[in-house]
Amino acid sequence: MSTDQNTDQNTQPAPRYALSARAAALRxxxxxxxxxxxxxxxxxxxxxxxxxxxxxxTEGLRAATLAALDTNPAAALQYGLTEGQTALREALQAREREQGIALAGRALLVTTGSQQALDIVARLLLDEGDVVVVQRPSYLAALQTFNLAGAQCLGLDEDEEGARVEDLETMAFPRKPKLVYLVTPFANPSGATLSLRRRRWLLEWAARNEVLVLEDDPYGVLRTEGQELPSLAALAQDVPGARAWVGRTSTLSKAVAPGLRLGWLVLPTALAEAAARVKQSMDLHTSSFAQEVAAHYLAGGRLPxxxxxxxxxxxxxxxxxxxxxxxxxxxxxxxxxxxxxxxxxxxxxxxxxxxxxxxxxxxxxxxxxxxxxxxxxxxxxxxxxxxxxxxxxxxxxxxxxxxxxxxxxxxxx
Ligand SMILES: Cc1ncc(COP(=O)(O)O)c(C=O)c1O
The missing domain is CATH 3.90.1150.10 (Aspartate Aminotransferase, domain 1)
Incomplete structure (x- = not known):
């Protein structure tokens, strides 16, 4: 006995879908x-x-899930704001401030994992042929995202101080870079951390050249030894002109659970407003249910x-x-x-x-x-x-x- 599906498969030639050139190029x-x-x-x-x-x-997340449904089910189950649920945004803003990141003139957008933050920034800034500077080696899914946006990725080699950002001065670019993307502590895959000296240098370069630097920081929370370094977003406060040229993304994936799909993106306000419009066209908003659960989890005090x-x-x-x-x-x-x-x-x-x-x-x-x-x-x-x-x-x-x-x-x- 053959199902409709089988009959179809046996008699019809395989459909040839006309993928977009960018999707077809994703192997x-x-x-x-x-x-x-x-x-x-x-x-x-x-x-x-x-x-x-x-x-x-699991125990803490179970309690947070019940609390989310018991306290305000409408907040958890209804459509929400593109920028993110108020309770979670406030909790994440407080975390950023604790890390020395002043939020005046900046806005925080809750994203569907930091992967979506990368996608938002790519859609926000990149046109066909634009140049993105990355570290070499690089986080694979970031390369895919920038490539899907039509950009070309050029790599900075790494040494024991992380990406050799000074090479930005001497690299031959086919056109002025639109974005520098770096995983600053404990990079994936190299584990390299960008040194303080290089962080300062990069911020001065970014301010001088007016190029956005996106700092991706999923792993800083997993530091087990040594001295924590101030993030680029925190350091930018002391470098004239740099605050306007730094974006930052991080995530609850490594600290709490990746299945929540919760990250965040901090951008200068003018860019953040455009970023929210981009995000709206992607998914309206990140799961309000996940956000309410996470907000209750963070408020519950179990994270430390x-x-x-x-x-x-x-x-x-x-x-x-x-x-x-x-x-x-x-x-x-x-x-x-x-x-x-x-x-x-x-x-x-x-x-x-x-x-x-x-x-x-x-x-x-x-x-x-x-x-x-x-x-x-x-x-x-x-x-x-x-x-x-x-x-x-x-x-x-x-x-x-x-x-x-x-x-x-x-x-x-
Ligand atoms: C460097 C880096 N950035 C971003 C991500 C994406 O994380 P998520 O979307 O789960 O927040 C990962 C995941 O492994 C990563 O290694």
Whole structure:
């Protein structure tokens, strides 16, 4: 017996949809295809970029959900304001102020994850052929967003002080950049943090050249060691003219839960008003239900203890991973240990091609992301990103043992 659908499939030629040139240019990454195998339970995955699910504060979120429905169901269930629900906006504004970010002359927009903040800024500023300066390597989904907007991404290399922003002075741009996009603390994938010196330099450059700098800060909240640095948005107060040229986005994804899909975008007021119009055309507003739950959660006062638990676990996991890698690879694998975040960025000193290594690693029962996935153009082949957030120290050690086995086999063969 055949269903209508089957009949259709058997008799009709596959429809040829005329995708927009931009959508057609978005290719599914072959790494993503390879990493589907990493979802099997027996594979120890150091490939994901996810928070640890077993640490979610389910109890606190359950209470916040009930409180949202009990206290003001209409606020949670009705359409809301494009800028965001008042209670959550106020809570997020208070958090920003605590971080030394003055909000006079700026507005905060609640977004559907910080990913949407990137999309809003892209739609707000970018025309076909516009130049966006990013760090190299870069957060992949940001590159996709800027490319989808028709922009070309040019990369700043990184060193131990983060992106080499001074190169902005000497880079040959096909046209004046519209945007500089940087993940300032604990970048994805490199874990690099932009130094204070470079932050100041960048702000002076932005003010002088009138180019918007968008600071993406999803990982600052996961600092486990060292001195917290003031954000670009906070520092801009002391650099003449810079406040008008800094935007900032952050998220509740790493601090609370990514399933909430809640982020925020802070922009100079004139830009924020235009950004709200852009957002309105995208989704009217971010889920009022999620926003009300988050507002109750933040008001409930459980976040500091939750964050302490998450940071403690990530610190232990990161240390276990670093130690296991040092013991297993010695000088064959170089990496610097970040003071927070979720990722370790390593490279094989013998030039091992990590993309070629991945199938062997998967066969041995572990997964990582080959480094070349994070580059817009020419990419080194000897890098890999290892995430330490989702696996226990014991499984991280076992994952490293499997990686070592795959690497040895690749050197023999
Ligand atoms: C650098 C960076 N920016 C933005 C995001 C998007 O986060 P979300 O949309 O969940 O807030 C991520 C997610 O991993 C990220 O790594």
């Amino acid at each position: 599914s990454s072959d790494v993503r295809e390879l990493l589907k195998a990493a979802q099997q339970a027996q594979v120890i995955s150091l490939a994901g970029g996810l928070p640890a699910a077993e640490l979610f504060d 203890a939750h964050l302490a638990r998450v940071r403690g676990a990530y610190r232990e996991r990161r240390r276990a991973l670093c130690q296991a890698l040092r013991e297993a690879f010695g000088g064959a694998l170089e990496f610097s240990e970040p003071e927070g975040g979720m990722f370790l960025w390593a490279h094989f000193t013998d030039g091992t091609d990590t993309r070629a290594l991945l199938p062997a690693a998967l066969a041995a029962g572990m997964a990582f992301v080959p480094g070349d996935a994070f580059y817009a153009g020419a990419a080194p082949r000897d890098r890999l990103r290892l995430s330490f957030s989702t696996e226990t120290p014991e499984r991280l050690r076992e994952g490293v043992a499997r990686l070592r086995k795959a690497w040895e086999a690749s050197r023999r063969g």
